[in-house]
Amino acid sequence: MSQKKEKGHRRRVEAEKTELAMIEGILEGSPDGIGVVVVRMQCGCRKMAAVANDGEPASKVIMYRDQADSICPQCKADNGAYQRVAEASIHWLDPPPDEERQEMIHRKVLGEG
Numbered sequence: 001m002s003q004k005k006e007k008g009h010r011r012r013v014e015a016e017k018t019e020l021a022m023i024e025g026i027l028e029g030s031p032d033g034i035g036v037v038v039v040r041m042q043c044g045c046r047k048m049a050a051v052a053n054d055g056e057p058a059s060k061v062i063m064y065r066d067q068a069d070s071i072c073p074q075c076k077a078d079n080g081a082y083q084r085v086a087e088a089s090i091h092w093l094d095p096p097p098d099e100e101r102q103e104m105i106h107r108k109v110l111g112e113g
């Protein structure tokens, strides 16, 4: 095994416990999903959706807020606007797709690069 080179600009974001529970639930309901996009908003709300092998959404977008009955008023108003995103990452099903496909889906879903 050769050593993997880390890309500096994209640090790995580990999913939190509550996020993992949500991710599992989303994947259970999304047979086409190969991963779940996890978007953390600056306000503390979360936005998630399963993504398919071709980068298309594989579930509806789910928004929630930890320890709250509903998302915050701002997210209700703008539906989690891109400008307020704190972190976005994709949690891949095991085994994850190859690097190239991950890149492609990242770009398609998160608009990076």
Ligand SMILES: [Zn+2]
Binding pocket: 041, 043, 044, 045, 071, 072, 073, 074, 075, 076
């Ligand atoms: Zn919010």
